[in-house]
Amino acid sequence: MVKNCNFIEKLRGLGLRPTKQRVKMCEVLFNREKTFHFTINDLVKMISEEMNEKISLATVYNTVHAFEKKGYLKEITINSDKSYFDTNTSVHHHFYDEDTHELIDCDENDIDPVNIKKNITGKKINSVEVLVKVASDNQNQKKLN
Amino acid sequence: MVKNCNFIEKLRGLGLRPTKQRVKMCEVLFNREKTFHFTINDLVKMISEEMNEKISLATVYNTVHAFEKKGYLKEITINSDKSYFDTNTSVHHHFYDEDTHELIDCDENDIDPVNIKKNITGKKINSVEVLVKVASDNQNQKKLN
DNA sequence: AATCTACATTATAACAATTCTAAACTGTTG
DNA sequence: CAACAGTTTAGAATTGTTATAATGTAGATT
Numbered sequence: 001m002v003k004n005c006n007f008i009e010k011l012r013g014l015g016l017r018p019t020k021q022r023v024k025m026c027e028v029l030f031n032r033e034k035t036f037h038f039t040i041n042d043l044v045k046m047i048s049e050e051m052n053e054k055i056s057l058a059t060v061y062n063t064v065h066a067f068e069k070k071g072y073l074k075e076i077t078i079n080s081d082k083s084y085f086d087t088n089t090s091v092h093h094h095f096y097d098e099d100t101h102e103l104i105d106c107d108e109n110d111i112d113p114v115n116i117k118k119n120i121t122g123k124k125i126n127s128v129e130v131l132v133k134v135a136s137d138n139q140n141q142k143k144l145n
Numbered sequence: 146m147v148k149n150c151n152f153i154e155k156l157r158g159l160g161l162r163p164t165k166q167r168v169k170m171c172e173v174l175f176n177r178e179k180t181f182h183f184t185i186n187d188l189v190k191m192i193s194e195e196m197n198e199k200i201s202l203a204t205v206y207n208t209v210h211a212f213e214k215k216g217y218l219k220e221i222t223i224n225s226d227k228s229y230f231d232t233n234t235s236v237h238h239h240f241y242d243e244d245t246h247e248l249i250d251c252d253e254n255d256i257d258p259v260n261i262k263k264n265i266t267g268k269k270i271n272s273v274e275v276l277v278k279v280a281s282d283n284q285n286q287k288k289l290n
Numbered sequence: 291a292a293t294c295t296a297c298a299t300t301a302t303a304a305c306a307a308t309t310c311t312a313a314a315c316t317g318t319t320g
Numbered sequence: 321c322a323a324c325a326g327t328t329t330a331g332a333a334t335t336g337t338t339a340t341a342a343t344g345t346a347g348a349t350t
Contacts, residue, residue, distance in 0.1 A: 017317055019327065040307080056329045061308070063327095077276065080228045080336085082307060095265055104265065112260040114275055120240055120249065123279035130259055130275050131222065134268035162346060164298060185336080201300045206337070208298095225307090227336060 014070040021055045025063050029073070035088035037076065037103045040064060043085075078103065078131065093130040106132070159215040166200045170208050174218070180233035182221065182248050185209060188230075222274060223248060238275035251277070 007026035008018040016022060028046050038046070044060055047053050064085060067073040074089040078096050084103060093106035114128050152171035153163040161167060173191050183191070189205055192198050209230060212218040219234045223241060229248070238251040259273050 017326065019317075021328070058309080058330080059328055075225075077222050077224055079222060080225050083225045095268075097265065097268065098271060107263070110261065110263040112262065114259055115257040116255060116277060117257065118252065118255040119277075120242065120279050122282055123240075123242065124282040126243060126278040126280050128275065128277050130273060132261060132264075132273050133271040134265050135271050137267055137269040162297065164346075166299070203301080203338085204299055 010072075014072060016066055016070065021059050022063055022066075024051055024053055024055065025060070025067075027051070029067075029087055032087075035086065035105075037084055037086050039082050039084055041082075076103065077129070091127050091129070093132070095132045095134055098133055098135040106130070155217075159217060161211055161215065166204050167208055167211075169196055169198055169200065170205070170212075172196065174212075174232050177232075180231065180250070182229055182231050184227050184229055186227070221248070222276070236273075238277065240277045240279055243278055243280040251275070 007023050007030070011018040011022055011026065024047065025043075028043070028050060040057075040060055043064065044055075044057060047055050047060070064073060068075055068085065071089060074086045076084045076086050076094065078084050078094075081101075088105065092108075093111050095104040095106060096102075097104065111130055111132075114130060116125065116128060119125060152168050152175070156163040156167055156171070169192065170188075173188070173195055185202075185205055188209065189200075189202060192200050192205070209218060213220055213230065216234055219231045221229045221231050221239065223229050223239075231250075233250060237253065238256050240249040240251060241247075242249065256275060256277075259275060261270065261273065264270060
């Protein structure tokens with residue numbers, strides 16, 4: 001487990017002042033075994049529930065964007081509903097469950113490497129990301145409600 | 146050039162009443178040499194500028210979604226700001242130029258078919274989309290934004 | 291052709307996600 | 321510790337989109 005002091009160092013290293021709010025957010029986001037996906041709303045809930053802390057919504061937005069800009073978080077493109085973020089900043093693919101709106105990391109072995117045979121001239125490829133949208137296979141699904 | 150009458154037939158074939166508004170929108174969207182990408186706002190502008198016509202914003206949303214549902218338009222996932230649509234409904238992928246924020250269709254030959262080896266149990270795959278983010282090849286310059 | 295009705299259109303209200311504002315606060319530097 | 325630039329904050333504003341409810345219309349039925 002990473003201690004607060006390390007987050008302070010980490011933040012300084014990124015050129016971000018280690019404010020109370022930012023350190024708290026680091027704890028919520030990065031003091032974990034596994035990486036995960038979240039929306040701003042998820043994160044606000046986590047902060048208030050897990051940390052019993054109140055950070056202004058505007059600050060959560062500011063900080064998430066600051067982290068993203070520094071490459072400490074990654075935005076994932078799913079649908080135009082809302083923004084999703086990932087604490088796993090490596091290049092990897094996703095399944096998106098359209099029923100549950102759940103986002104699941106693809107295992108490295110789930111998808112063969114994507115082979116791009118031709119590129120835009122004068123451009124270099126920054127990332128190649130695959131989004132596999134899935135939904136319930138049940139055709140005769142009963143509508144409850 | 147496709148005549149109105151054909152759009153009327155086309156709409157009927159899709160199970161959509163060929164209203165004045167829908168036929169107008171077909172003309173703006175499909176009476177072209179090449180397919181293209183657009184936002185709702187783009188489309189509203191095109192309707193008023195190219196057709197000198199006024200269609201209610203709600204109708205534009207309704208109709209675009211109706212077309213999408215029938216497979217006459219395709220939604221593309223770029224970012225979460227707003228929805229983008231594509232008059233090219235075939236399965237294809239996109240290059241996204243991070244410098245110019247331009248979206249470019251991948252040619253069929255540009256990317257090999259993506260092979261998904263493992264799926265989520267009980268789910269069927271609805272779509273597989275690849276987004277290739279490219280940027281200037283010049284230097285190792287950081288994004289300035 | 292008049293009538294009927296389910297589907298469409300419309301302006302506007304409502305909504306949700308995000309950004310802006312401007313005042314108060316705080317980490318850092320000297 | 322003083323000064324200041326960077327940060328936080330609540331609330332307002334903005335943006336993209338969906339819901340509402342009254343009015344209009346395409347196409348079938350008479």
